[in-house]
Amino acid sequence: MKATFSSLTYCHDGFERVFEPLTAEQIQRALSSALSKIVTFQSETFDILFHDCQYILSIAEIVDLFHVDLKEQYASGNVSLIGYLGDACVFLFKTTQTNKEFINFYNAKYADFDRLSQVTGLGYATTRFHWQSKFCSRCQQKLEFQSTSQTYMRCKPCNLEFYPPIQPAIIALVYFRDEILVYHRRENIFTHISGFLEPVETAIQATYRELNEELGLQKHQIQSVEPMSETQPWPSRYCSLMMPFKVELKEKLEFKPTKEVSESKWISKQLFLEAANRSDKGEKVEWIVPSIKTVARFMMEKFFE
Numbered sequence: 590m591k592a593t594f595s596s597l598t599y600c601h602d603g604f605e606r607v608f609e610p611l612t613a614e615q616i617q618r619a620l621s622s623a624l625s626k627i628v629t630f631q632s633e634t635f636d637i638l639f640h641d642c643q644y645i646l647s648i649a650e651i652v653d654l655f656h657v658d659l660k661e662q663y664a665s666g667n668v669s670l671i672g673y674l675g676d677a678c679v680f681l682f683k684t685t686q687t688n689k690e691f692i693n694f695y696n697a698k699y700a701d702f703d704r705l706s707q708v709t710g711l712g713y714a715t716t717r718f719h720w721q722s723k724f725c726s727r728c729q730q731k732l733e734f735q736s737t738s739q740t741y742m743r744c745k746p747c748n749l750e751f752y753p754p755i756q757p758a759i760i761a762l763v764y765f766r767d768e769i770l771v772y773h774r775r776e777n778i779f780t781h782i783s784g785f786l787e788p789v790e791t792a793i794q795a796t797y798r799e800l801n802e803e804l805g806l807q808k809h810q811i812q813s814v815e816p817m818s819e820t821q822p823w824p825s826r827y828c829s830l831m832m833p834f835k836v837e838l839k840e841k842l843e844f845k846p847t848k849e850v851s852e853s854k855w856i857s858k859q860l861f862l863e864a865a866n867r868s869d870k871g872e873k874v875e876w877i878v879p880s881i882k883t884v885a886r887f888m889m890e891k892f893f894e
C-alpha cells in the first residue's frame with residue numbers, strides 16, 4: 590500500500606475553518622515551527638487538506654519550496670504537530686488511507702486491529718484538544734504544548750498538565766435466544782443502544798440506565814449483563830471510549846417507540862447477514878447495520894458467529 594503524509598486542521602464545523610488556499614508563507618511558517626523528529630519517505634507524497642481542496646506536493650518539492658529539513662519533521666508512524674495557522678494547529682501524520690477515507694470522522698473506523706486509523710484518530714483528537722484548550726483553567730496563563738509525541742499541554746506557573754478528555758460510553762447488544770434487538774439510529778442504520786457514563790456510575794449501572802431510558806426496559810426483565818472483550822476508541826466530537834456489553838432478556842419483548850427510540854427490530858442471523866451485505870455494498874434503499882470495523886458491527890458478528 591502506498592503511504593501518504595497528510596496534515597489536517599480542525600474546527601468546530603469540521604475541516605472548513607480556512608476558506609482560502611494556503612499561501613506558501615503559511616505553509617512555510619507551519620513547517621518551520623515544527624518540533625518533531627526523524628524519518629522521511631522520499632518517494633511519498635505530502636498532502637495538505639483544507640476546505641475540501643487537496644494540495645499534493647512531493648517530498649522533494651516541499652524541501653525545494655520551503656527549505657525545510659524533513660528529517661526533523663516526521664515522527665515515524667506517529668502524529669506530529671508541525672505548527673499553528675491562526676489558532677488551529679496543523680498535524681502531520683503517516684497513513685495509507687486516502688483523504689477521502691478519513692475526511693468524515695463520524696464514519697471513520699477505530700479499532701485495535703486498525704492501527705492506521707488510530708493514528709488518524711489521534712491527530713483528530715489532539716487537534717481538537719488544542720483547539721479547545723488554550724489557557725490554564727486555574728491561573729489563566731497560556732498553555733504550552735509539550736512535544737510532538739505527547740498529547741498534553743502544560744501550565745508552567747502551576748506545574749499542571751492538561752490531557753485530552755476521554756468520555757467513556759457503553760454500547761449494549763440486547764438479545765434473546767438467537768436473535769438480537771437493534772434500533773433505528775440515524776439515516777437507515779439499525780444498531781445497539783449506547784450512551785455516555787455519568788459521574789460515579791459503573792459501566793454496568795450505565796447499561797441498565799440507558800436500557801431503561803432508551804427502551805423502557807426494567808431491571809427485572811433482564812436476565813444478565815456481561816462485558817464483551819473489545820473496547821473501541823471513537824475520536825468523534827466527544828472522543829469517547831466505547832465499552833461493549835451483552836444483555837440477555839428473560840423473554841422476547843416487543844418494544845413500543847419511546848422518546849429516544851422511534852423504531853426497533855429483532856433480527857436473526859439471516860437478517861443480519863443480509864443487512865451487513867447491503868451495508869458493505871453501500872446500498873441505501875433498505876435498513877442496514879453499522880459499517881465493518883465499528884465495534885457495533887463487531888459485536889453483531891461475534892454474536893452470530
Ligand SMILES: [Zn+2]
Pocket residue numbers: 725726727728729730744745746747748749
Ligand atoms: Zn496555571
